[in-house]
Amino acid sequence: MRVLPTGDNYNAADGSGARVAPAGRKRRRHRILIFLAVFALLGGSGLVAGGYYFDSVPTPTDLRLPESTTVYYADGRTKMATLGAENRTIVPYDQMNDSAKQAIVAAEDRSFWTNKGIDFSGVLRAAWSNVTGGQRQGASTITQQYARVAADLNGVTYSRKLREAVIAWKLDDKYSKEEILGFYLNTVPFGRGAYGIEAAAQTYFGKTVRRDAPAANQLTPAEAMVLCAMVKQPEADPNDPEGSPGYDPRRNATAKQNSIDRWNYIRDGMVKLGYLSAQDAANLAYPDDVKPVDPNAGRSGLDRPTGLVINHVLSELRQTEAFKGKPAEFIRDGGFKIVTTIDKRVQDAAEAAADIRRDSAPEAVRGQPKNWQAALVAVEPGTGRVLGYYGGNDGAGADYAGWYYDENGEARGFGQHPPGSSFKVYDLAAAVGDKISVKQHFDSPETKEFPESGRTKESPAGPIRNAEHAPCQPDCALWEATVASLNVTYFELTEKLGTAKVIDMATRAGVDSMWAVEKGNPRPERVELRGQPAEEVAGRFSTEVGIGQYGIAVQDHANGMATFAAGGKRAEQHFVRSVTKGDERVVEERLVQADVGLDEEAINQLNWTLSRVKAAKLDNGWDSAGKTGTWQAGQSTTQNVHTWMVGYTGALAAAVWLGTTDGKPLRTKDGSYEVYGSTGPGPIWRQFMEQATAALKLDPDKYRFGTPEFPDDTPSPTPPETPKPTTPSPTPATASPTPSKVPTPSSSPTGRPKPTTTLSPSLSPLPSLSPSRTKGPR
Structure with a gap:
């Protein structure tokens, strides 16, 4: 004054x-x-120029100084990154x-x-x-x-x-x-x-x-x-x-x-x-404690694994009313405080387990060939908050855990992979939701023809083959076939349910997109599953969806597991908790759940069956459930390109993918191709789940599944025959299901990631779909 x-x-x-x-x-x-x-x-x-300056010189109130936007972990205090020019x-x-x-x-x-x-x-x-x-x-x-x-x-x-x-x-x-x-x-x-x-x-x-x-x-x-x-x-x-x-x-x-x-x-x-x-x-003494020159000063976090989180945060914000249609610098230079859903304790555990170049990674995956790559996403059941995200070690590089829209509306990321047998969790959920008991028996020989889906000895893809063997064969209960991951049983189950019902359950649980393999197209194409009219997705998938032929994102798979962990209550996965500027609240998190249609008995059967999978058992006293999966290279029966481990406790759900950066089969440093879901991503998942739950200091007794015991030898009545869907003649695809890059969506970006301000999902049923060629998952 x-x-x-x-x-x-x-x-x-x-x-x-x-x-x-x-x-x-x-x-x-x-x-x-x-x-x-x-x-x-x-x-x-010149007088003209002078008059111009006299009349229109900018004053401080006219200036819009670029101010860094700061991104924080979920605690709102720990800085993740600083954005801005x-x-x-x-x-x-x-x-x-x-x-x-x-x-x-x-x-x-x-x-x-x-x-x-x-x-x-x-x-x-x-x-x-x-x-x-x-x-x-x-x-x-x-x-x-x-x-x-x-x-x-x-x-x-x-x-x-x-x-x-x-x-x-x-x-x-x-x-x-x-x-x-x-x-x-x-x-x-x-x-x-x-x-x-x-x-x-x-x-x-x-x-x-x-x-x-x-x-x-x-x-x-x-x-x-x-x-x-x-x-x-x-x-x-x-x-x-x-x-x-x-x-x-x-x-x-x-x-x-x-x-x-x-x-x-x-x-x-x-x-x-x-x-x-x-x-x-x-x-006074001249200070000698000036920090060394750091080329990343002011932008910490962008070059680390959390840099990939920033991409998802910005993608999510661009779809909110507050930021929709605004230029990229509006967020970066706006001086906002963005609090993410990422919990620093969970993120540290994710990076320690999934960054296989670190000494902290499980011994089974540590020190393996350079083309090995892992991805891990953890979601909180009931809220959809992404608590941990590891899509790669370079925050400015490839994202192997998911995909996002960049500032130009283009899809970016490498995070979709054929899930193999890990996708069977959605088949199983659809089955128990349709009153098919996990004790129901199925004919499960080593190989089996399915003419209605075009899988015969004479067809190019041939009959369905079991990659594993179980003591119960050739007559196995559904729970036994799940634990042994029998493809024959699950192919038959998918035919019985209809591909539309399986895809619908996956969509309701959290799988928003799936990549279709089209004949003559060298790259799989992303198909938005949610809220799409039946005619837009019909014919894009086949019965092989039930055994995991079609790529899905790691982050979607994690959200699906979180839905089952929450008793069948699906919440929208998201990365943003709040955005503020000064005292103004710009974006607020709204948590909305949607019921996927599984009653208590169905959830109990699902939890009980998946908890019997050996790779899902934890050593820390927590109830846990999960499923492994692999996808093979070409027509090989011994070499795998993609391996998975997905699962959950009552407090945390996570999906882990382990594959290669170049699409070649996984081969150990000793020259062996014996890499499976239980031996590769399984140790990563177990280490992460144990370390993350320990870091969160949660009481496992508060998160028990509470599932009753289902006697293994009790016969179950056969439910009424489910009408089989009418499908067109099979048209085997010839394209490889392993993409090198996520393609740009054919339509304008209005889908995922959904804004955190509108979390109500659209869960309309999908139609039955036509068959395509498959390779053998485990």
């Missing part, structure tokens, strides 16, 4: 910015000098401590509190140079420096000195000194990509300028002097980076000496201005 004219006295030592306006005569003299300077500049730049965090002037305010005045403009915002002699020198063709002069006052930045931010391209003079004049006339200094400290670059004093304090010292922070975390005067020294030259001269490196003391020896010299200059200014006593100045 300004002080009205009362005299010529000014106490610079108080640092308050209060000043006494000059007498009327002195003010008129300043005005005359300004007009002379401006007139001289107009002579060199500029690393900037705006702090209001009255919330800053005095260290930076005083140091910047001592460094850049010691007459700041008394001048009129313009260095008159400097403006006149610039005017004369402009008229005579001499070298342009730079601004000297803090107000002029801010004016220069303000004009540049708005893309003005005429005479810079005229621009600075007019804007500085208007600024000083309209705003208090405190406001101007606040604008300046939040605007200027400090090097290393840090804009504004708060970003600089964090980047160079890991501290803050906020006065309400603990004293030990606040920027000290000595540290502020190091930062303010850098304003003179924030970055090294690109034409001579070694000889003119600027003032960053960690850049090289020359830069450090520059910094020390400038620091001493600022210290002397602090004494002259009364900010420091001579004794205090003598006791």
Whole structure:
């Protein structure tokens, strides 16, 4: 707030910015000098240009400073990443401590509190140079420096000195000194990509300028002097980076000496201005704890596995009302606080288990060939929150766990893979939901023909073959066939139910997309399963869907497991809990469940059967259930390209895929092709589930399935025959089900990931679909 004219006295030592306006005569003299300077500049730049600047110069209220958007883990405190073209965090002037305010005045403009915002002699020198063709002069006052930045931010391209003079004049006339200094400290670059004093304090010292922070975390005067020294030259001269490196003391020896010299200059200014006593100045020591140069500073998280999470977060937000149709920089540079669903404890466990290059990974997958790749997604039952996501080690690289829409609306990601026998969980759920007991027996020979689905000895794909053997064969109960993963039984079950019913159950549970293999198309095409009219998906899939021929995303599979873990209550998977800006809540999480149609008896039978799968058993006392799966290479019966382990406890669901980056069969470092769901992804899943539940400190007794025992030898009555669907003649496909890239959707992106603000799923039944060629899953 300004002080009205009362005299010529000014106490610079108080640092308050209060000043006494000059007498009327002195003010008129300043005005005359300004007009002379401006007139001289107009002579060199043109009256038309001068009039333009007088009428339309931007003021601070017109500026939209890019401010970093920060992404946090679910606790809202632990930072995951910082986004934005500029690393900037705006702090209001009255919330800053005095260290930076005083140091910047001592460094850049010691007459700041008394001048009129313009260095008159400097403006006149610039005017004369402009008229005579001499070298342009730079601004000297803090107000002029801010004016220069303000004009540049708005893309003005005429005479810079005229621009600075007019804007500085208007600024000083309209705003208090405190406001101007606040604008300046939040605007200027400090090097290393840090804009504004708060970003600089964090980047160079890991501290803050906020006065309400603990004293030990606040920027000290000595540290502020190091930062303010850098304003003179924030970055090294690109034409001579070694000889003119600027003032960053960690850049090289020359830069450090520059910094020390400038620091001493600022210290002397602090004494002259009364900010420091001579004794205090003598006791100050130059700080040696400046952080090393980090090329990723201000963008932490984007280069790590969590960088892939950011892609999903942004994709999800672009489909909310708050961000729909906005340019990409609106989110990145908007100064938002995004709190994700990712729990840091769960994420750490996911990376420790699924990053097979780490020593923390299970021994079975550690140190294997370089083309091995794992992906893991964990979802919280009942909420759909993605608690952990590992799609690869490079946050800027390929995503093997899912797919998302980029800022251009294009689908990105490699996260769909044929699920093999892990997809049988949806067959089983559809069966028990249709009152087919897990004790019902099926004919399960080693191989079996299915003429109605085109699987005969004479057909190109041949009959269905069991990849495994079970003691119960050739007559097995459904639960036995599930544990042994018998393809013959599940192919027959899919025929009995109809492919539409199996796909519908998968869709209701959480599988939003499936990739169809089309004859003549080298890449599988994504089919949106939810809310689509029957005619749009008819003919895209075949009975082989029941044994996992068609690719699905790891994240969708995890959400399906979460639905079963929640007793058949499906929640929308999502990555965002909230978005705020200051006190404004921009996006809020809404949790809505949908019942998939499984009663208590059906859920009990599902849990009981899947809990008998050996690979799903945990050693930590938790009730658990799951299913393995593999998909073979070509017509091979011994080499696998894709392996899976999916499952859940009452508190956590997860899906793990293990395959290769180049589509070649999995081969161990010892040359063996014996890699299966139980031996590859199984150990990853078990280690993750045990470590994650331990980190969450949950009581397993509160998450018991509570399923009754179903005696293994009790016969079950055969239910009424389910009418078989009418399907067209089989048309075997010839394309490989292993894509190299997720294709761009044929329609505009309106599907997944769904916004967290609308979580109600559309669960319309799908039609029966035609058959295609399959390969043998396990």
